[in-house]
Amino acid sequence: MKLSVWTYEGPPHVGAMRVATGMKGVHFVLHAPQGDTYADLLFTMIERRKQRPPVTYTTFQARDLGSDTAELFKTAAREAYERFQPEVLLVGASCTAELIQDDPAGIAAAIGLPVPVVPVELSAYQRKENWGAGETFYQLVRACCPKEGVERLPRTGPSCNLLGPTALGFRHRDDVAEITRLLGRLGVDVNVTAPLGASPADLARLPQADFNVVLYPEIGEPVARWLKRNHGQEAVAATPIGVGGTADFVKQVAELAGVDPAPVLEESGARLPWYSRSIDSTYLTGKRVFVFGDATHALAAARVATEELGFEVVGLGTYSREQARDVRKAAKRYGVEALITDDHLEVEDRIAELHPELVLGTQMERHIAKRLGLPCAIISAPVHVHDYPARYSPQMGFEGANVLFDTWVHPLMMGLEEHLLGMFREDFEFADGAAPSHLGHAPKASAPAELEGPAAADPQAADPAAADPAAEGRAESLAAETAPSASASTASASTASAASASASSASAPEAPPSGEPSWTREAQKELKKIPFFVRGKARRNTERFARERGFASITLETLYEAKAHFAGRR
């Protein structure tokens, strides 16, 4: 058993639903107990889809277990066919139905429906949502698409398929539009986009394209491999996220399509490069970012962060175990240890330990960052209603790069503002907790690494969590459980405030039994003069500097020694 508070991915049948819901002409009969229908609201409420997902649930109850759940499935499948008249009937079982082993595939085949019945084995106790989507897409293609004998169509120009987008995807709607437009500028037609918007008949036309573009490898990869094996279609490997990623993508497409990439690259429409070079962005240099998401988005975000915004990646991770190897490789390049986990508590610990200046993550990390008072931008699923903005907001292509610039820079101080804060830091208006002026409310000063004595947790904070006793318990357990360095700085902070409270000695007090260097009163006072948004870093660096040299205490001298030591490492 695995203890889980929040999950990054749903169960595999939700992945299957994402494929069925994205397509046309497919109906999914899911053997599932009462209650599993909750999944409908993901589509109708979070994504604001206008139709219910094309899913019929058998919704069996305990009393059915004693009689005949198989009969229930048979009835549901037959009625679903009669009512919805799909071109293909997809059948599968959710976790509970998997246990009762009714064999939906066999039952559905036995009814003798006049349309293809495609069974999916979803392995609910081993697999998760993205895998379920990839597997379902693969089974549908295998069932609907001939293995051989499909001719490439005589076209005026080259064409490709877009593989991977589904219903309830993170920005899939806008990514598809953006990449379709980009391909169009290159003179490449999109033959079929699938699963999103495709019918079973469209799946049969997949081999007519010259090559494939796998937008979301987590979902589209198995189909791309099958098409390569059976129809010899190459696939573009580059992920078109960021200016560099999109340029690589354009070049690879151009090569496969035999077209000239130069006109598109010269007139890309990307504003990110200039915005990043303009002087207001100087303040972005070396900002320490933590990146976490599905593998595709996390890898792309790390690249954009370092190469296109000049940030420093201090942490990189993913919940996609299937793609862990790529993420480990990339992490090595950035000189960090990859975090491969689907336990958000582990992610929280790592963020608290690293205390980055910006978190690029999922909705889960947004909550973590909010608790720790850190700025955050969303780069990946799991999705939230906010991830379906009314406006056009792709993540991919050159316009996507512009969106990334805006989205990631928005939570931070503007350059001039940061400069002014540094200049006027003695002014009470610029006291700790001053938030970027364009954001409404102050960040909550509850980061363990930033605790400044008992006043740190502001009970008046406008955050609902503040009124919640659970939040307090949370803060305690966090302090008790976070990784060594975070609790170490908490400990030293309290030691320091104890020292200043007693106002005993201004010069080197005894090192605490833990062997951690302690702050002298003057050094502590000096530390407070450093703008709050870099203070955590200054504190951590100084403590590391002192620890590495075995100092018992941190004096004014140590503080500035450390500052000099770390200078230029940004």
Added chain:
Amino acid sequence: MSAPNPAIAGGAALPVLKERGQREVFCGLTGIVWLHRKMQDAFFLVIGSRTCAHLLQSAAGVMIFAEPRFATAILEEKDLAGLADANEEIDRVVARVLRRRPEVRQLFLVGSCPSEVIKLDLSRAAARLSQQHGPDVQVLAYSGSGIETTFTQGEDACLASMLRAQGPSEDAGDDLLVVGTLPDVVEDQLQRLFDQLGVPVRFFPPRRARSAPPVGRGTRYLLAQPFLAETGLALNDLGARHLPAPFPLGAEGTRAWLQAAATEYGVDPARFEEVVAPAEARARRALAPMRERLAGKRIFFFPDSQLEIPIARFLAREVGMELVEVGTPYLQRDHLGPELALLPDGVQLSEGQDVERQLDRCRAAAPDMVVCGLGLANPLEVEGMTTKWSIELVFTPVQGFEQAGDLAELFARPLVRRERLKV
């Protein structure tokens, strides 16, 4: 007005359409979302699958700000293959939860569809864990599985498990027990009314799980929620006595509900009027403008929380809405007698669900408003219907005099919105 006589109720005369088919409802695990907020020293550990965890996360919707006091122990392949000993696994996970949350005093092991199907004995596990972690922490078990419970029945199962664990008390006194989770603000209002009436009252579930009031022969109880069948039986087993009444929704319902207690505790009728009349008048004032908006509008209920019948009664009698169909997941006649007696003649009730057929009926009836779950609401809006999502009725304070206007307003708002929008 006096408390209705349950003997004449029962809704025998009302037609009930019983249906079986696809049910578009939550399972009982969903109750954890409000139960863990109500009992702040309790923790809910679902022994289930990734689906259970995903449901809780989706039903909690906004993904609550703080770390929630609930979690899922997700069953994995090795648990099913018998490679891992289920009891050892549960012990390990519980120990980890309690280490992380030392403030927890009551831990519920919550059964799910998969744990029921593989027949994990959570009651035995709970007894063992209570020994291990007691007396500081008490561990109880109940099932919130979809194969056994629908939505609010999860709360019923949870409360029943608490009562069955506490056993009858010899010195429970003759306090009134108000049973069913109410928002704290409503509880405080009702407490003040009972204080003024001189009726000694306790609430169940308590705000801290381990300070549950004793229950015994002298205890009499009023139900604040209509979905507490098991809880009622558990109370009866402890010797407590039920005071039948309509539920405290709307001015009329709240008065009748209080009246049942007042009659039982011999409150002087003049005193009763003195206490109740001003609050009731206020409620009716708040309802008057709502009545203008809602009177004559035709409403259709899909089954969801079992609150449908009391709310339908309120809407029909206090703001003049016309009931097209009132669906409920389960028609609990024992406790709903007084409510059924107040429903208009000939109203169509339906129990259970075949969602596709019910949608057909709903489209054919073309009501002015549809009350339904979140999976159905937006698609019906697209079809031109005005909807009220039913889960809001469970999460919003709607009981008592002071909330009568708010309850009606929940139904008026979608209509007002539709009128306002010109896009």
